[in-house]
Amino acid sequence: MxxxxxxxxxxxxxxxxxxxxxxxxxxxxxxxxxxxxxxxxxxxxxxxxxxxxxxxxxxxxxxxxxxxxxxxxxxxxxxxxxxxxxxxxxxxxxxxxxxxxxxxxxxxxxxxxxxxxxxxxxxxxxxxxxxxxxxxxxxxxxxxxxxxxxxxxxxxxxxxxCGVMAGIGAAINTGNVTRGDSVAVIGCGGVGDAAVMGARLAGASKIIAVDVEDRKLDTARGLGATHTVNSRTTDPVEAIRGLTGGFGADVVIEAVGRPETYEQAFYARDLAGTVVLVGVPTPEMRVDLPLIDVFGRGGALKSSWYGDCLPSRDFPMLIDLYRQGRLxxxxxxxxxxxxxxxxxxxxxxxxxxxxxxxxxx
Structure with a gap:
């Protein structure tokens, strides 16, 4: 009843x-x-x-x-x-x-x-x-x-x-981060930090966390970020390029959902690199990018919905990693x-x- x-x-x-x-x-x-x-x-x-x-x-x-x-x-x-x-x-x-x-x-x-x-x-x-x-x-x-x-x-x-799967999946499932990749994560709330952790799980060699608050950057470093950038005081695009030999990151994950941070992600990636949008924008937001740059930089612009996860596949696997002390x-x-x-x-x-x-x- x-x-x-x-x-x-x-x-x-x-x-x-x-x-x-x-x-x-x-x-x-x-x-x-x-x-x-x-x-x-x-x-x-x-x-x-x-x-x-x-x-x-x-x-x-x-x-x-x-x-x-x-x-x-x-x-x-x-x-x-x-x-x-x-x-x-x-x-x-x-x-x-x-x-x-x-x-x-x-x-x-x-x-x-x-x-x-x-x-x-x-x-x-x-x-x-x-x-x-x-x-x-x-x-x-x-x-x-x-x-x-x-x-x-x-x-x-x-x-x-929800949130942790969205971040981990943005790195592993959508961004296809793999061993040796350089990854930048813009926005270090729960989803962004999960993306940092996902990049670490995938074997990324360099994980750059970007935020406007030092305390959030400290947390991101504890979860696997190898470098941090405070974008309130430092140009994040130039900082990410500087940390990647002048080229930009292989994968940039935007976990804020704002036009200005998406533009940063777009220009902070290497040629043929990947941008993953996992931050949730509001309906009125717009992005204005030169079409020649979209064409000329190549690569992929992706959106990650729920980390492109398949719960029956991903949840048990991630819980096993958690039980093993690896997540x-x-x-x-x-x-x-x-x-x-x-x-x-x-x-x-x-x-x-x-x-x-x-x-x-």
Whole structure:
């Protein structure tokens, strides 16, 4: 029968979030109910609260999560009750043109649970990224659950559900960083730092972290950056070229999502180098580049959506690396908090005081 749990909702644009009673229906065909153990506070949740994604209020926030499968609906074979899972927002369909071409990581028809969770009065909730995990339990499509090693810390594992995967994937999957490459990462928040870590995992010989705050650069160095550049006081393009023999980096990852930093990334890469945009821009932003430079510099200009990840492939692999001590996911957990501290966590995140606040349930 339907269950009532506590969750964090955003009722209106810009309004402070609040705790509310949520009704979670029994899972239907292809669905699963997950008891949430941990959920990171991501910038995307703040975008939802501010109306930056859409206006389908009220939202049930939270999406960067791990937990235990409690029950499953008819036809579910991917997971079973008791499985420890990371939730993802790329439940591949298996039928679209990308999936049929053997590229499910680019699935164009990812799906969510068909049923909606509601408030006590029956008002339907829009779950953030189809997940809604700032709640004691949530309803998702079974394909949004990826089974991983249950010995992993829930707080660390859940971060692969969004930001950390986006950064690692931007380096490894989208940028195709490989042994000996030079890599520059512009913007050292959680996603940028994850890109630094991904470049290190891939064997990059030189990893240049760029930010306007020295404390963020210190963190990036601790996660694998070999060089740092404070772009508030130093021209980052000239600095990156100076550190790469005058040529520019093989791969430049832009993790800010602004025209000026994208232009820096464009000119800080070597000829035939790659630019990866993983920072999320706003709709009104525009980039003005001389077309002759786009042509003459060659290479590739790419966008990385969710780190071009395939959860069923990437999550278990990265959790194995974490369990082996080769991927320090714990370093991204700045603090653990309760459900009623999400609003304060948004403030800390906006001020750059944390990599991740993680709600523990």
């Amino acid at each position: 339907p269950q009532q749990v506590q969750g964090v909702i955003a009722r209106a644009k810009g309004a402070a979030v609040e705790i509310a009673t949520i009704t979670v229906p029994d899972p239907g065909p292809g669905e699963a109910v997950v008891r949430v153990q941990a959920c990171g506070v991501c910038h995307t949740d703040l975008h939802y609260r501010e109306g930056g994604v859409n206006d389908e209020f009220p939202f049930l926030l939270g999406h960067e999560a791990s937990g235990i499968v409690e029950s499953v609906g008819e036809g579910v074979t991917e997971v079973a009750p008791g499985d420890f899972v990371i939730l993802n927002w790329r439940a591949v369909c298996g039928e679209c043109r990308a999936c049929e071409r053997g590229r499910p990581q680019y699935c164009f028809n990812t799906h969510n649970a068909k049923q909606r969770m509601t408030l006590e009065d029956g008002t339907e909730l829009t779950p953030a990224l189809g997940i809604g995990a700032f709640a004691e339990k949530t309803l998702v499509a079974a394909g949004q659950c990826t089974k991983v090693d249950p010995e992993a810390s829930p707080a660390a594992a859940g971060l692969l559900g 320090d996911l714990d370093a991204f957990v700045t603090e653990t908090i309760a459900l009623d501290e999400v609003e304060q966590a948004f403030t800390k995140m906006h001020d750059g005081d944390v990599l991740r606040s993680v709600v523990i349930l």
